[in-house]
Amino acid sequence: MARITAGVACSHIPALGVAVDLGKTEEAYWAPAFAGFEWTRNWEKAAKPDVVILVYNDHATAFDMKIIPTFAIGCAEEFKPADEGWGPRKVPVVKGHPDLAWHIAQSLILDEFDMTIINEMDVDHGLTVPLSMMFGQPDEWPCKVIPLAVNVVTYPPPSGNRCWALGEAIARAVESFPEDLNVQVWGTGGMSHQLQGPRAGLINAEWDNRFLDGLTGDSDALRYIPHIEYLRETGSEGIEMVMWLVMRGALGAATRMLHRHYHVPASNTAVGHIVLEPI
């Protein structure tokens, strides 16, 4: 049987990808942001996931304003790194796991989550930056990836509670897949940041760290944080943190923290990162 063995969360700031691609990760500005991922890169080598279900948001890349799916799952054989306006990142093509992805899609719909199914899609920095942070610069990504895209751009995004419940339903779907697979769920985006208007540059380290605290243990209080609190406390783009709750929901009743990292700034944003396992 397939099983969820761990959850990972991290920011997906495009500038982190640029720093990796241009070999700048040792520079004084970037080194502290990257230092907190060394532990995880080593841990992933031992953890050897077969599949990562990677929860992220598209940033006006695969989806424009024509179609705005709230929850969409990528069921393709592969997903190419997108040209976001300055040429595609020179990172490996992302290999999907269509059998598991279609199984999860069907299971979620039967479980009353009305998913959008994607059979062709390019993936942007929201998906490829976390892969670079966790796996470095390999010739091939070391595992299959199932992209799970969440709308956090056009309001209203799904509630935190709905994201958590989706994670719980993903766990049920994975557990009913007959093949023996080691599956991780990653939640990406955040932490506090605002990329627009006179309030741009907002960072709330205290709130972010409370959120990191709340992911560990058996509390489910985070699922009830309303959108307006993310907006007021963590900036207009801090809402991306609802995607971390899909990961947390998928880990079940309680978690243990294996690793945690927080650094300000990377470009306009607070970098947050946590590795959890279900208990």
Next chain:
Amino acid sequence: MTGPTDIHNYLAELEDIPGTRVFTAARARRGYHLNQFAMSLMKAENRERWKADERAYLDEWKLDEEQKQAVLDRDYNRLLDLGGNIYFLAKVFSTDGKSFLQAVSTMSGMSLEDYSAMMIAGGRSPEGLRSIKGDN
């Protein structure tokens, strides 16, 4: 389900954040063609035509005159008011060779140098910037 949400109260609260334009349905509708124009700059051949004659390229799109002028002026705060979304507008400033840090600093009314220094010092505090009504 956490119980029904009052949509009117929900939407009113989104307008109660200082210096922030949340990308609501109203803004998404206002800015539809503006954002789709920006999206078109993802393609290299469109970027070339845009760079050759910005005004002529804009005239191919159903933007109103205010939106066109704000694009030509690269007035990003105005573009947010006119329904632009930052991830779409990013195609415009990326085509100009500008980073998120550079473009975002222009919206904050700060120089790039001052804005970068603020970020390195821990960013802008939410104190006093949470709510217009609550003044906190």
